[in-house]
Amino acid sequence: MTFRKIVFLAVWLLSGSVTFGQTADKKTLTLDGAERVIAAAKAKAQEVKSPGGVIAVVDAGGNLMALARLDGTFAAGANISIGKARTAVLFQKPTKVFEDIINKGRTAMAALPDSFFTPLQGGIPVVLDGQIIGAVGVSGASSAAQDEELAIAGAEAAKGFGSEGTAATLLPVVYFAKKDVDEGFAKGSVLFDGSGGRNYMVHASRRETPGMVEVHTKDTDILYVLKGTATVVTGGTMVAGKNIAPDEIRGREITGGETRKLVPGDAMIIPNGVPHWFKEIQAPFLYYVVKVR
Numbered sequence: 280m281t282f283r284k285i286v287f288l289a290v291w292l293l294s295g296s297v298t299f300g301q302t303a304d305k306k307t308l309t310l311d312g313a314e315r316v317i318a319a320a321k322a323k324a325q326e327v328k329s330p331g332g333v334i335a336v337v338d339a340g341g342n343l344m345a346l347a348r349l350d351g352t353f354a355a356g357a358n359i360s361i362g363k364a365r366t367a368v369l370f371q372k373p374t375k376v377f378e379d380i381i382n383k384g385r386t387a388m389a390a391l392p393d394s395f396f397t398p399l400q401g402g403i404p405v406v407l408d409g410q411i412i413g414a415v416g417v418s419g420a421s422s423a424a425q426d427e428e429l430a431i432a433g434a435e436a437a438k439g440f441g442s443e444g445t446a447a448t449l450l451p452v453v454y455f456a457k458k459d460v461d462e463g464f465a466k467g468s469v470l471f472d473g474s475g476g477r478n479y480m481v482h483a484s485r486r487e488t489p490g491m492v493e494v495h496t497k498d499t500d501i502l503y504v505l506k507g508t509a510t511v512v513t514g515g516t517m518v519a520g521k522n523i524a525p526d527e528i529r530g531r532e533i534t535g536g537e538t539r540k541l542v543p544g545d546a547m548i549i550p551n552g553v554p555h556w557f558k559e560i561q562a563p564f565l566y567y568v569v570k571v572r
Contacts, residue, residue: 362397
């Protein structure tokens with residue numbers, strides 16, 4: 280039997296494709312599930328202050344589904360992270376297993392084609408209800424151990440998935456004591472940053488002076504006023520708009536639009552893409568903002 284046939288047989292057997300006439304319900308990793316795996320890994324990267332990293336998620340066949348490259352990560356990290364994820368899912372084991380085997384002297388494994396075999400720490404299978412539905416690979420963090428730490432955090436997100444790889448709604452409750460909320464409003468800060476793959480953030484916002492026109496291309500703002508008053512213009516046309524960050528545009532003023540005066544107890548929903556301008560402020564103007572993406 281040739282080397283090529285041996286490799287093909289090994290991958291075929293390890294992939295669990297032999298059913299011997301039986302049928303089974305096969306779970307599938309969806310794009311939403313892949314993005315939630317990446318979000319969990321990114322949240323872990325923020326927690327451990329990782330200097331960078333590329334996070335790749337593949338499906339059960341080793342096909343790339345989603346990839347995120349954190350700022351400052353070297354260019355080759357993308358291909359390496361994809362290779363780690365593909366190795367983890369095709370061989371159904373964390374890639375550290377193969378790195379350890381090679382380091383112990385079984386160097387013949389390093390001769391396997393690198394198109395599907397990257398024996399470097401940082402690839403972890405994604406498991407749902409006992410089935411491997413994909414894998415996540417990370418490269419470019421501060422160390423190989425941190426690559427694996429981020430990958431494990433991403434794979435752990437699958438514990439909240441439904442049968443099709445969609446995350447369930449049972450997430451941990453987040454609590455903020457009055458002291459923390461008061462401190463947030465004292466300086467105007469983020470109470471919750473959307474970590475854990477959630478699609479919302481909560482801001483304790485404070486304004487002392489009027490601001491620039493804002494457009495959030497992805498985030499919908501839900502406001503609730505606690506103190507002070509503000510004249511807000513929404514809609515219309517932004518003047519001299521410039522991108523200041525991804526998905527964030529700022530401008531000088533709005534022509535046209537609709538003007539409202541906000542007072543304590545008022546609430547407002549500003550959909551993503553709609554220009555809005557705090558034109559006049561009676562300071563301090565304190566308000567909650569829930570940003571939903």
